[in-house]
Amino acid sequence: MNRKVVLIITFLLIIVACKPTIDNSSTTVKIIPFGEKPGLLRQPYLQMASPTGITITWKTTAITKNCYVEFQEKNQFAKTVVKGNIVNHEGNILNEVALINLKPSTTYYYNIYSNGHLLASGLEYYFTSAPNNNKTAFSFYALGDIGAEEKSSFASEPASRIKELEKKPDFGLGLGDIVYPKGESKNYDNHLFKPFQEVFKNTPFYPVTGNHDWLSDPEKNFEKEWHLPGNEHYYSYTYSNTLFIGLDSSNGNFYKVEEQISWLKNTLEVNKNKYDWIIVYLHHNGKSCTYKEDYEHVKALYKIFANNGVDLVLNGHAHTYERLKPFDFEGNVDASIKNQNQYTNLKNRFISITIGAGGKIEKKWKVNINDPKNCPDGTIVAHSEHVPSFGLISINGRKLNFEGINSLTGKKFDDFSITK
Ligand SMILES: [Fe+2]
Incomplete structure (x- = not known):
């Protein structure tokens, strides 16, 4: 293989590896990073539920450098990606992602990622945004x-x-x-x-x-x-x-x-x-x-x-x-x-x-x-x-x-x- 062909193949591989994930609702573009897969020490938990937002947090081992949540409305295919914050606490990492611009009273499924690795997903990982009216039971x-x-x-x-x-x-x-x-x-x-x-x-x-x-x-x-x-x-x-x-x-x-x-x-x-x-x-x-x-x-x-x-x-x-x-x-x-x-x-x-x-x-x-x-x-x-x-x-x-x-x-x- 000549040098030119090797260079082209390498270039193509880099493009695939760094393919950005598009946040289709808020046009956030993020590059999925690669790194070691951290251990999941604490399953995700939900806080601050409002009609338009919610915070999802999980805890990983200290090698985590970044995190994000991928979520989609129930019965929809379009996924949204939102990057989170890394908080070092007592030798571990709290991965904290605040989602915004949600639709009220809507159920979403979510997946959590740290260091670019999927750590949890499935039918039990979901949340429902709060209502934006005063009639909802x-x-x-x-x-x-x-x-x-x-x-x-x-x-x-x-x-x-x-x-x-x-x-x-x-x-x-x-x-x-x-x-x-x-x-x-x-x-x-x-x-x-x-x-x-x-x-x-x-x-x-x-x-x-x-x-x-x-x-x-x-x-x-x-x-x-x-x-x-x-x-x-x-x-x-x-x-x-x-x-x-x-x-x-x-x-x-x-x-x-x-x-x-x-x-x-x-x-x-x-x-x-x-x-x-x-x-x-x-x-x-x-x-x-x-x-x-x-x-x-x-x-x-x-x-x-x-x-x-x-x-x-x-x-x-x-x-x-x-x-x-x-x-x-x-x-x-x-x-x-x-x-x-x-x-x-x-x-x-x-x-x-x-x-x-x-x-x-x-x-x-x-x-x-x-x-x-x-x-x-x-x-x-x-x-x-x-x-x-x-x-x-x-x-x-x-x-x-x-x-x-x-x-x-x-x-x-x-x-x-x-x-x-
Ligand atoms: Fe007490």
């Missing part, structure tokens, strides 16, 4: 106190039951104490992401910190693991006709208390008449008949919640399940309500629920609503159940349904509805 799950070491955690049980639900929830809330014992990044994979990987790869998750997450610096741990709105400690977002507010109740008082409470008041003031529902979630309980004390910093917000249209307050902390009767702005039970399963017109009332048996249950304790330690007469409790559990909330217009679900059996053990 939706559902979400919520649980706290989730990820502990294998021998003391049953986190894979709620994850399996969530996967088995007849209707897949649109997203999930993490009510603090996300990873035990100290919220360290090094424990996230074994304690949380492995048991929840089948849920997280197609269902976005929005956690808040708990007191255990605060035992390690959140800036170097919690904030690295998650992409959340705002400062990632306290934040709000909307989904259909509902405003969600996540708070950071830290370790006995609120993180940056003055700033956070003033932000909360302002957020509620600005939004209280804009949404059909407002749902607040945080780690600590206010009043409670569980083995945990009443937390004054949370009780101090009751008046703000009740007067600003908050409907539900979801928390973890006590490793059990407890639904309280509707509270008024004084923090007292509304004794005029007879039916604790069907509520209508709960104006200036909210319902507080502890869902803290997400991955752990308190072994040395039994439900005793008459325990004088916290509850002199137990009348504030609508339903207690000391079982591994999670909450499933469905919203359809001005009707909200809540279900407490046993994580071991998948059976519903508590429910109520609120109609406006």
Whole structure:
């Protein structure tokens, strides 16, 4: 073969190897790089779902130099490619890709690539963008106190039951104490992401910190693991006709208390008449008949919640399940309500629920609503159940349904509805 022919063949090979992949929606052109195939240490997980965007993150071994996501609308062939960011964290790489310009309420399948190598694809790798209207019915799950070491955690049980639900929830809330014992990044994979990987790869998750997450610096741990709105400690977002507010109740008082409470008041003031529902979630309980004390910093917000249209307050902390009767702005039970399963017109009332048996249950304790330690007469409790559990909330217009679900059996053990 003469030199000229060799040169031409080499040139052709280079063209093929560097064939650019065209982003057909936003005209991004990227060259697929070649490099060593990294190990996939953490399956992809979804965050920041909006009507037009979502963030997909996965974790690889440290040899990764670049990453991208290829995605396509369900039943369509045209693929879009979006390049991501590489974040070095604790000797591994977080591959983070933020997708934009999505169509609302649309399901897409995605493939993830690092160093030009396909690391994951298939029918379980999909997401649905959020709706851009306030009419769409939706559902979400919520649980706290989730990820502990294998021998003391049953986190894979709620994850399996969530996967088995007849209707897949649109997203999930993490009510603090996300990873035990100290919220360290090094424990996230074994304690949380492995048991929840089948849920997280197609269902976005929005956690808040708990007191255990605060035992390690959140800036170097919690904030690295998650992409959340705002400062990632306290934040709000909307989904259909509902405003969600996540708070950071830290370790006995609120993180940056003055700033956070003033932000909360302002957020509620600005939004209280804009949404059909407002749902607040945080780690600590206010009043409670569980083995945990009443937390004054949370009780101090009751008046703000009740007067600003908050409907539900979801928390973890006590490793059990407890639904309280509707509270008024004084923090007292509304004794005029007879039916604790069907509520209508709960104006200036909210319902507080502890869902803290997400991955752990308190072994040395039994439900005793008459325990004088916290509850002199137990009348504030609508339903207690000391079982591994999670909450499933469905919203359809001005009707909200809540279900407490046993994580071991998948059976519903508590429910109520609120109609406006
Ligand atoms: Fe806690």
